[in-house]
Each structure stands twice: as C-alpha cells, then as structure tokens.
Amino acid sequence: xxxxxxxxxxxxxxxxxxxxxxxxxxxxxxxxxxxxxxxxxxxxxxxxxxxxxxxxxxxxxxxxxxxxxxxxxxxxxxxxxxxxxxxxxxxxxxxxxxxxxxxxxxxxxxxxxxxxxxxxxxxxxxxxxxxxxxxxxxxxxxxxxxxxxxxxxxxxxxxxxxxxxxxxxxxxxxxxxxxxxxxxxxxxxxxxxxxxxxxxxxxxxxxxxxxxxxxxxxxxxxxxxxxxxxxxxxxxxxxxxxxxxxxxxxxxxxxxxxxxxxxxxxxxxxxxxxxxxxxxxxxxxxxxxxxxxxxxxxxxxxxxxxxxxxxxxxxxxxxxxxxxxxxxxxx
Amino acid sequence: xxxxxxxxxxxxxxxxxxxxxxxxxxxxxxxxxxxxxxxxxxxxxxxxxxxxxxxxxxxxxxxxxxxxxxxxxxxxxxxxxxxxxxxxxxxxxxxxxxxxxxxxxxxxxxxxxxxxxxxxxxxxxxxxxxxxxxxxxxxxxxxxxxxxxxxxxxxxxxxxxxxxxxxxxxxxxxxxxxxxxxxx
Numbered sequence: 001x002x003x004x005x006x007x008x009x010x011x012x013x014x015x016x017x018x019x020x021x022x023x024x025x026x027x028x029x030x031x032x033x034x035x036x037x038x039x040x041x042x043x044x045x046x047x048x049x050x051x052x053x054x055x056x057x058x059x060x061x062x063x064x065x066x067x068x069x070x071x072x073x074x075x076x077x078x079x080x081x082x083x084x085x086x087x088x089x090x091x092x093x094x095x096x097x098x099x100x101x102x103x104x105x106x107x108x109x110x111x112x113x114x115x116x117x118x119x120x121x122x123x124x125x126x127x128x129x130x131x132x133x134x135x136x137x138x139x140x141x142x143x144x145x146x147x148x149x150x151x152x153x154x155x156x157x158x159x160x161x162x163x164x165x166x167x168x169x170x171x172x173x174x175x176x177x178x179x180x181x182x183x184x185x186x187x188x189x190x191x192x193x194x195x196x197x198x199x200x201x202x203x204x205x206x207x208x209x210x211x212x213x214x215x216x217x218x219x220x221x222x223x224x225x226x227x228x229x230x231x232x233x234x235x236x237x238x239x240x241x242x243x244x245x246x247x248x249x250x251x252x253x254x255x256x257x258x259x260x261x262x263x264x265x266x267x268x269x270x271x272x273x274x275x276x277x278x279x280x281x282x283x284x285x286x287x288x289x290x291x292x293x294x295x296x297x298x299x300x301x302x303x304x305x306x307x308x309x310x311x312x313x314x315x316x317x318x319x320x321x322x323x324x325x326x327x328x329x330x331x
Numbered sequence: 332x333x334x335x336x337x338x339x340x341x342x343x344x345x346x347x348x349x350x351x352x353x354x355x356x357x358x359x360x361x362x363x364x365x366x367x368x369x370x371x372x373x374x375x376x377x378x379x380x381x382x383x384x385x386x387x388x389x390x391x392x393x394x395x396x397x398x399x400x401x402x403x404x405x406x407x408x409x410x411x412x413x414x415x416x417x418x419x420x421x422x423x424x425x426x427x428x429x430x431x432x433x434x435x436x437x438x439x440x441x442x443x444x445x446x447x448x449x450x451x452x453x454x455x456x457x458x459x460x461x462x463x464x465x466x467x468x469x470x471x472x473x474x475x476x477x478x479x480x481x482x483x484x485x486x487x488x489x490x491x492x493x494x495x496x497x498x499x500x501x502x503x504x505x506x507x508x509x510x511x512x513x514x515x
Contacts, residue, residue, distance in 0.1 A: 162485065180485070251454065252365065252454065252455075253365055253454075253455055253456060253457060255455070256405075256406055256455055256456060257405065269405045300357065302356045302357035303357060306356040306357070307354075307356045311363060311457045311459075311460060312357060312358070312359075312360070312363040312457070313363070313457075314360040314363050314364055
C-alpha cells in the first residue's frame, strides 16, 4: 500500500490531490490510492478473463446445438461465480469502511480551536477576510491569496456573494461548496510551507475557469509580519507620478468598485486594492502581477477575461502609466 | 413539404429571437469612456444640434438590462431609490417622471445629477454602463418588453419581478413636439 502511495511523489505539483500537504489531504489521498488500486486490479483481471474467453472460443470447435449441460462444469461455474461475488462484496465493503474512516478523519480536525478566515466567492474572484478577534481595527481584507501559518488549524467560513461556488485546494482538503445566504465551514491545516493553488470547482458562469486562488503557508513569524503589514493603510505616494496616479484613481471610475484604505475609495464591489502590489497574481490567479499585465488588465480586462466585472478603462497613456505606478507602489 | 416549411419557419423564428440574448462584453473604447454631458431636451441656445443616436440596443438585450440591475445595486442607486419604491429619492416604478421617461433623459439625469440630492455620476461610470442602468430603470415601471426585463432577483423577492409588472403610463408618453411641425 505504502509502495503504491509513493507514486504520488512522481507529481510534485502545487495543485494536485496526489501531493498532500495536510492531514486531511493525506487521508483523502490514501482512499484515492486504495480505490484506484482495487479498481485497477479488478479491471485487469476482468479484461484478462475476457481475453482468454474470446481467444479460446475462437480456437475451439463450435458447441453442438442444443446445448446439453454437463453437471460437473455447472457446479464449477456456480462455485466460480459464488467466489467472485464474495470477493466483490468484500472489496466494496473495504472501500465503504475506508471511505467512512476518511470522512471521520477529515472531520476530527474541526474540533480543535482554530484561526478564523472568511472566504466569499464572487463572480469570478475570492474575497478573503481575517476577522481577528472580531475587532474592526484588526480586520484585514484581501483577495485571491490566503496566507496561513504552517501547522495552524484554520477555520474557513465560506459563503458566496452571488451564485454557488466551490472552494477546492486539492493539496490540502476536499471541496466545499460556497452557497449564497448560507455559511459552510471547512477546517484545514497545512504542514508544509509553500504556495498551494486552489480553484473554483463548481461551474459558476463565464469565467469559472479563471477563478483560482493561492494558499500561502508560511512560518508563524512570516505570517505575523504579513498580517501586520496588511493592517496598515495604503502607502502614501512618494513620487509625483504616483501622486498623479492616485488622483487618477480617485477621480476616475475605479472608486466605484474598489477600496484603497487611507483614501476616499471605499467600495466593496471589487477586490480591496490597499496592498495589491504585495499579491503575486492578479485577476484571480489568471496573470502574474507585473507592470505589463497590470496595465493590460486595467486598460481592457474584457480582452483577458471576457464577461468579467471589470469594465474597459480607456484613458490617456500618461494617466494610465501614472495609475499603474501608483498601484505598483501599494505594497 | 409541410415539415420543411415548418422547419424553415422555426429557423426564421430562432433568428428573430437572437437580439434578446445579444451580449457585448467589450463595448469598445468610445462606449467605455466615462459618461459625460448629454443633451437634455429640445430647448437649447442657438441653432439646434443634431441629436446623438440613442443606443436602443441596451433596451433590447436581456443581458444588458440584467447588468443594469446589478449596477443599480453595486453603485448604490438602491441606497436612495430602494428597489424602485423610493425612499430618500423618488420612486422609479410608478408613472411619475420628474425629468422624463425616455432612455436618454434617464441617462442625462444619472450623468448630470439633479437638484435636491441626485449626485452626478459624470466621469465615474463608463458610458455603456449608464445606458444599461437607464434601461433597467425603465424596466422597473414596465416600459420594456417582458422578455427583456429581468424576471428574477438575487435577493429574496419582495415585489413582482420587473418582467411581470404592468406598464405604467408616464404623462410625457405622447408628448407634443416643442416646435410645431418638427417631429421628434
């Protein structure tokens, strides 16, 4: 069994259930490997018997019609069918018991005290909220990037702001549906530092395929540093370009949907941009966060994610340039 | 023969139904410009200007009207006008129209703002989105065909859906042209 489980090592991906980095994903992976092994062996045996039967039927003389049953062959056939039925029932029970065991083991983590994170599914991005101690001034809001300390038990409170989405980071846990008007909880733990990718696993409209997120598991020290940094208001522009960029941001259409804490932009329709430059991806895991991609996204997001909620923003090149400079300064 | 004719008729019918489902994601650089000043009515200084074409395609696409409904919430129109019944701002689902019931009139109300509280959204909303909101506002009092008006809400329904509302008849529906002999 362990030998079979090791084949997962062949796929060192950051979005696969075959490389578990948490206790629950480990249990799920064991069940996956067990079921895969049993069904593969059964499939191979069935195929082998079928092949032998076909080959023998072709080489042998055709049987005389009408058939006269031979009592000893009949008895042997009954035994064979009986044994096969018994093995099938046994295998199904093994898989059933293993599946029960896995559901239990993935659920026991929920009993432990945990750090809370609220995740809201939007068409087509993820809003992430850290309601630390339920104190408004300790609240951090970000998008598409969930930072957690390695080894900490984390309680994800998931819900949706529009249609049904599904939260799925295969390296860490199974899927959990995010439903509008209802809170679904998911408790997880990541034991290996790294960036693990997750995706929406419930078809939710045009850009369902471009709705990914990253779970960044880091040491407690790094996490605290990140959290304290996220708590601060947005950076004041230091150059004249960035200052003009902020002016463009505040006097243009951006303010209708986005928040930059520390300015008058305070809308929650789109992602919070207070520390947008600190995130590694933009557009829900679609593009790397660099100057070129950011410019393209702001200028015409519809050419990148057709149908997404971000409108095209035609503006003079100098304004766009300064706006991107400002956004890049929001570390 | 009969069957062929029937199939051909069905095909023609399917062609007719296309406009309702017409979706434009990228409206182009001109339409995506932030909305700015529009002509309000026929009364203007100097020679009359040729009136700009009113983009009625927004009133014909169920997608555009549904988008308008979303913006109505997202841009907080709902904060003052509620879901059409009015609160701080006037009701939008009745037959009373202070500044006119036409698509372009609603567009200019949103863009320019109006006395006693209606803020101007000039430079804050892309032009095509203003048209979508205006189209949705018209659907609130049943001015749009029921196959285009939204038939459901994302929140708990408290009023009849826009698509099943009876058509209100605003007073300016059969407005006389201001200059006799010149048709609007």
